[in-house]
Amino acid sequence: MELQRLGVKLFVENPSSLEIRSFIPIFHSWIQRQAIEGHLLIDIHDYSHVYRGPGILLVAHEGNFSMDRAEDRLGLFYCQKQPSKGSLRNHIQTIFRTALQACRLLEEESELEGIRFKTDEVLVVANDRLFAPNTPETFQQLQPVFREFFEQLFDGNEFTLNHRTDPKERFSVTVHSPHSMDTQTLLERAQRA
Amino acid sequence: MITTWKEKLADQIDPALAQEIDVFETQIELRRQGKMEEKIFAETRLRRGVYGQRYDNGQRYDGVRTQELQYPSADLTKGPETLWDAPGMQRIKIPFGGLTPDQMDVLADLSEEYSDGILHVTTRQDFQLHFIHIEDTPLLMRRLAATGITTREACGNSVRNVTACPLAGVCRDEVFDVTPYAKSCARFLLGHPDVQDFGRKFKVAFSGCKEHACGLVTMHDMGGIAVKRMEDGKERRGFELYVGGGLGAVPHQAKLFDSFLPEEELLPITQAISRVFARLGEKEIRSRARIKFLVAKLGIDEFRRLVLEERKVMPEDPRWMAYLPEVRKYQEKPLKRSMSLNGEERPEGFEQWYETNVYQQRQEGYVVATINLPLGDLSAWQVRGLADLARRFTGENVRITVEQNILFRWVSESDLPDLYRELQGLGLSDPGAGSIVDITACPGTDTCKLGIASSRGLAGEIRTRLATKFSEMDEAVKNLRVKISGCFNSCGQHHIADIGFYGTSRTIGGRKVAHFQVLLGGQWEENAGSYGMAIGSVPAKRIPEALDRITERYLKERKSGDSFQDFVRHIGKKELRDSIEDLMTVPPYEQDPSYYTDWGDPREFTMGDMAAGECAGEVVSLLQFDMAAAERLVFEAQLQWDDEDYSKADELAYNAMLQGAKALIKTEFLDVSDDPDTLVKAFRERFYDTKLFRDKYAGAKFAQYLFRRHQSPPSKANKDDARRLVEEAQLFIEAAHACWERVANRQASDPSIDQGVPSPTGG
Ligand code: SF4
Numbered sequence: 001m002e003l004q005r006l007g008v009k010l011f012v013e014n015p016s017s018l019e020i021r022s023f024i025p026i027f028h029s030w031i032q033r034q035a036i037e038g039h040l041l042i043d044i045h046d047y048s049h050v051y052r053g054p055g056i057l058l059v060a061h062e063g064n065f066s067m068d069r070a071e072d073r074l075g076l077f078y079c080q081k082q083p084s085k086g087s088l089r090n091h092i093q094t095i096f097r098t099a100l101q102a103c104r105l106l107e108e109e110s111e112l113e114g115i116r117f118k119t120d121e122v123l124v125v126a127n128d129r130l131f132a133p134n135t136p137e138t139f140q141q142l143q144p145v146f147r148e149f150f151e152q153l154f155d156g157n158e159f160t161l162n163h164r165t166d167p168k169e170r171f172s173v174t175v176h177s178p179h180s181m182d183t184q185t186l187l188e189r190a191q192r193a
Numbered sequence: 194m195i196t197t198w199k200e201k202l203a204d205q206i207d208p209a210l211a212q213e214i215d216v217f218e219t220q221i222e223l224r225r226q227g228k229m230e231e232k233i234f235a236e237t238r239l240r241r242g243v244y245g246q247r248y249d250n251g252q253r254y255d256g257v258r259t260q261e262l263q264y265p266s267a268d269l270t271k272g273p274e275t276l277w278d279a280p281g282m283q284r285i286k287i288p289f290g291g292l293t294p295d296q297m298d299v300l301a302d303l304s305e306e307y308s309d310g311i312l313h314v315t316t317r318q319d320f321q322l323h324f325i326h327i328e329d330t331p332l333l334m335r336r337l338a339a340t341g342i343t344t345r346e347a348c349g350n351s352v353r354n355v356t357a358c359p360l361a362g363v364c365r366d367e368v369f370d371v372t373p374y375a376k377s378c379a380r381f382l383l384g385h386p387d388v389q390d391f392g393r394k395f396k397v398a399f400s401g402c403k404e405h406a407c408g409l410v411t412m413h414d415m416g417g418i419a420v421k422r423m424e425d426g427k428e429r430r431g432f433e434l435y436v437g438g439g440l441g442a443v444p445h446q447a448k449l450f451d452s453f454l455p456e457e458e459l460l461p462i463t464q465a466i467s468r469v470f471a472r473l474g475e476k477e478i479r480s481r482a483r484i485k486f487l488v489a490k491l492g493i494d495e496f497r498r499l500v501l502e503e504r505k506v507m508p509e510d511p512r513w514m515a516y517l518p519e520v521r522k523y524q525e526k527p528l529k530r531s532m533s534l535n536g537e538e539r540p541e542g543f544e545q546w547y548e549t550n551v552y553q554q555r556q557e558g559y560v561v562a563t564i565n566l567p568l569g570d571l572s573a574w575q576v577r578g579l580a581d582l583a584r585r586f587t588g589e590n591v592r593i594t595v596e597q598n599i600l601f602r603w604v605s606e607s608d609l610p611d612l613y614r615e616l617q618g619l620g621l622s623d624p625g626a627g628s629i630v631d632i633t634a635c636p637g638t639d640t641c642k643l644g645i646a647s648s649r650g651l652a653g654e655i656r657t658r659l660a661t662k663f664s665e666m667d668e669a670v671k672n673l674r675v676k677i678s679g680c681f682n683s684c685g686q687h688h689i690a691d692i693g694f695y696g697t698s699r700t701i702g703g704r705k706v707a708h709f710q711v712l713l714g715g716q717w718e719e720n721a722g723s724y725g726m727a728i729g730s731v732p733a734k735r736i737p738e739a740l741d742r743i744t745e746r747y748l749k750e751r752k753s754g755d756s757f758q759d760f761v762r763h764i765g766k767k768e769l770r771d772s773i774e775d776l777m778t779v780p781p782y783e784q785d786p787s788y789y790t791d792w793g794d795p796r797e798f799t800m801g802d803m804a805a806g807e808c809a810g811e812v813v814s815l816l817q818f819d820m821a822a823a824e825r826l827v828f829e830a831q832l833q834w835d836d837e838d839y840s841k842a843d844e845l846a847y848n849a850m851l852q853g854a855k856a857l858i859k860t861e862f863l864d865v866s867d868d869p870d871t872l873v874k875a876f877r878e879r880f881y882d883t884k885l886f887r888d889k890y891a892g893a894k895f896a897q898y899l900f901r902r903h904q905s906p907p908s909k910a911n912k913d914d915a916r917r918l919v920e921e922a923q924l925f926i927e928a929a930h931a932c933w934e935r936v937a938n939r940q941a942s943d944p945s946i947d948q949g950v951p952s953p954t955g956g
Contacts, residue, residue: 002196005306025795032255040262042280043248045323045639046793047311049653051620053572054310059324061264061278064309070574081307081326127306130198168298168577170305 003088003132003142007063007079007125008095010103010183013116015074020048023056023067026109030058035105036098038062065102076103076117079127088142092124092149093193100187107183120180126171134171139163142171150175152193153186198335205339213345214338217241218331224271235272242284242347243330245272246323246640249279256796271327280324282640283308283333284347288379289357289372289399290318290592290600296340297580297591301573303333312576314569314597316633316686317396318356319347323640345383350391350482352467355379357399358407359592359600362525363554363561367401368419369430371408373523374459375399377516381460382467390471392482396439397463403433405718409595411438411447412689414484415466422453431455436466436496437488440683442891443920444724445485446913448493450500456520460513465503469496480894489917525603528588531558532607542622543613545664549671550626551609554602562601562612563626567656568634568649569597571621578619586612595686596633598626629666629673629744630659633686637679637696638791643890644679646696646707646733650792652677655737670744673757674717677709681924688724689715691757692743697730697927698798700934701779701817707733707791707798710923713743713769714761723758726831727923728770729824734788735776742772767832816933819856820926823849827922834915843902843910846922850899853922853929854880860933873903886932895921895928 012018024044031041040061047054047066054066055074061082068077078099084091103117124146126132132142143161150159159177195201203211220237223229229237251262264278271277285300300320304312307329308322315321325333334344346352355375362370378397382388388395398416400408410416417432434454438447454462466484473491475482488496552561564579571579583591583601590602604612616622625631632655635641637648655675663671678685678695687693694709708730715725731739746769751760761769779788791798826849834842851869854876858865861879866872880886881896888895898921907914 024793028256028795031253031260032257040264042262043253043324045309046650046653047309047570047572049567049656050311050570050572050575052574053570057309059280059309061280064324066309070572081324129302129306130195130201 003126003128004083004091005080005127006091006095007077007127008099009068009070009075009077009123009125010099010117010119011073011075011121011123013118014114017113018074018115020055020067020069020074021046022111023106026106026111027056027058027065030105036060036065036102039098063098075123076106078102079125081127088145089149092146093190095124096149096153096190096193097187100183100190103183104187117183118180119183119186120177122175124173124175129170132171134165134167134169136163136165138171139173142173146173146175149193150177153189154179155189198332202335202339206335207338210338210343210345211335214331214334217334221327221331225269225277227269231270231272235275236349238271238327238330239349240346240351241330241334242286242344243325243327244282244284244348245275245642246279246281247638247642247644249276249281249642250274251276251279254796277327280326283322283325283330283344284315285320285322285337285342285344286347286354287318287320287342287593288355289361289375290359290594291372291376292591292593293340293589294580294583294591296342297576297583299336299340299342301576301580303336304576305573307333310573311570312573313636314566314571314593314599316569316595316597316635316684317354318359318593318595319354320593321636343383346388348394350393352382352385352388352395352397355382355397355399356408356413356595358401358405359594360407360552360561360602361399361401363556363559363602364401364405364407365553365555366405368421369401370523371399371401371417371419372525373516373520374417374432374456376523377520378459378463381512381516382463385464385467387464387467387471391467392474392476393479393484395467395470395484399432407595409686409689410435412440412444412686413438413447415463416447417454417459420453429455432459434462437485437493439483439485440686440688440724441483442480442681442683442924443917444683444688445489445917446724447485448488448496450493450497456517457514460516461504461507461510462500464510465500465507468503468507469499473499478892478894480891489913525590526588527556527559527590527603527605528586529605529608531556532605533558534606534609537607537610539610540614540617542617542624543610546613546622546624547609549624549628556603558606559603560606560609562604562609563594564599564601564616564621565623565626565631566598566621567623568632568652571599575619575621578615579621582612582615582619585615596627596631598631623660625660625663625671627674628663628671629675630656630663631674632656633674633676633690635678635684637677637685638794641679641684643682644696645698646679646709647791647793648677648679648685648694648696650794651694651709651733651736654792655740658737667748669751669757670748673744673747675740676715681710681927687712687715689717690725691715691717692740693725694736696733697930698934699730699732699779699817699930700937701788702781703937704782704789705798705934706779706788709733709736710927711736711739711743711773713766714758716758726766726834726919728766728828728831729773729777731773731776732779732788733791739773739776742776743769746772762835765832766828766835770828816856816860819859820853820930823852823856823926823929826852827919827926830919830922834912834919837912839910839912839915842915843907843918846915846918847902847906849922850902850925853926854899857886857929857932860936869903873899880932885936886928888928888931891928895925898922898925 045057058065063080162174224234266277269277313321357375361372395414398413400410431453434450435447550563587601592600632652634648634652638644673691676690693712697708712725716723830842830845
């Protein structure tokens, strides 16, 4: 299997205090300073008018970042659009590192009044229906790699992987851990994992 | 194990289509290796619907500076000034807007995997996906092909999507269902050898009746309106056929080619028209290459004669007639039995939605439900949800519309409350379809390379403001149509709205300010029966107020039964301009910087490196003053045209261009004569020959408007020519503004340019 495009969503803990369009100037400032490592940030798109849509989108050559409102849950969704090299294990590490770096940057933004991201629940998406159709077989195949990565990410603490089985949606799993930590700690672990 | 979409879908794709996509994939590889010329590759990809997108030249103003975007493939290009890695747009043709649920599912998947999770419905019944990488396009095409969709000829100098009334087949007023004709015509023209050598695109539309707007036939390169005729006691079907219409910078109403073209002649005459256009249409000057210019040049009678001559010599093609039995058999099947809306429990909000979004089909008990899409956008999740609803309520009967909405046809009326509840769940139950809140907007500066101002930003702002008061609005205002384009090219169809806007820019104190030109009195009805005229340019940030003032005045001062067009005629454009004139003033940046950003974009609208010295500042003021005089002259020309004094309109429009030219000349040489010959000569030498007036995209066409009128004044101005000259004068003045901005930028970065221009008229 050559799954090369993955996505990850980290949910905002305190969404009600945020106005979706307040992310627009912030993303512009990220482009000004090309704030995300290994990414060429290109443009911003306002989809705030789309119900439960991608909200505010920051387009990079390597993938899209969005303050996404799918399922009525605000979160930072990072989704690869370029096939990445290396093993699946590396891809997972890369997407987590990138998404967590973006979350950290947002948490540091004074304009966002204390936005915080949850670390006890994440959504991992396979952005490729050819290599990862949403089937139990794909889950079986991917599970061992996912488990190995999350064991390291959560430092050996327990977690659960739930396969979301709607066959029309992309393959995805929700990862729950009873232990919450700050994004900086998780980022450091993602870098080591 | 299957590792490619090509293998996986091999037996689901038409072999010819599969081969075309394989060839395109090879061409991508050849271009990547530098073995295919960039211009040829550009036209090749355009003909596959693979389009450029804003910033694809690798430069983007980030609010502080213009960044060079450092893509991995560096200088490799996919067309002139179009970088290989820069994300682009994929246009997907949906002939007559007809979609199946399975196709919707695939479109949703593609938007997630290769785009940004959004499908955008265009004003010509296409879909667009944005931020696509060129390497992904063959995969995307194969997946579409497996559901019967081709992107072939979605862009480029070819026959674009064939559109038709979205109500065709269920409309209460139609003469007959044009769907199978649109379908056959699209199929016949796709890849036809006679349509491969056009100088520009060619758009075709069909309409089921003359009175209503849905097909917008008269604004198309070619369009057919369904008509029937009794001959020898037998009813015959045919088309009132029009050619040479189009919006674009200078709109043209199509000319009547034939008041009754029998159905058997539809395809051969279309082919003959294509041949004449390919043979005689302009190829060099892009801005004059649409068929409307050929028809205007030859005159409709000569054009018709040439087409009929061509028809006589064309070799017979069995396909001309082969489709007719299919036409007769064509019938859509409803999924469910029809039932009237009776005692079903009605959810909250249902009545209002029902009033504006539901249309009673001519087939009793069935209705069409319009799903009103904000800015024509919907998410992959919504598309999948709609596909499931279509399977439950309508079967295959889904269409997208030129007003950027989706229609569910053949819905049993008794299902409406359930459908409405489900749409609420998808966030797609907004009322107001076809009303003032249902604003059409082109992509504008969001993604279009030619966009000047943010049409979508403005549309979003107006929609949000109006939605809060929609339920209390008077019917007369509710029924107005607003359409917005990001520039004069009119992809947002601003000419045919009651109130239309198109993006322009002005330089104030050395900074750029987004503006929109306001157009009033266009007509959506009668197949885009008439086009609106500009009354003045208003800063983008004051447009919502301008709209309020115009609609309030309409409400207060219209006479009973007055349409908006009647009202504009009664009150007069001058009065209407006066009522918004105070909104046209832009305060200095220091006083209110909000004017200097566009809707939805916090970046300063002006170029960051632009700076005006004191001297330049004075000249700019003088220029602004002179340009305002030129604009006033165009406006007066419009008023004269309205009063049917076409000679005066022509004269004033010409004078407006002279005044605009003079304004520019005065920036270099104050003591300018008023003599037209001297002015045109000076303008030619200082701004045309030096290429200063050349627009990066439009070239020198705006200057030609002045030269042409100067060289060949009409012996007697007629309605159409005067109208065209007024439009051209408006564009000339916009171009003069843009020219000055370019000159000012150059002077700011290199003051020596100031002295560099020769001064042959003695300056
Ligand atoms: S009208 Fe102008 S801005 Fe809008 S899509 Fe067309 S070319 Fe682009």
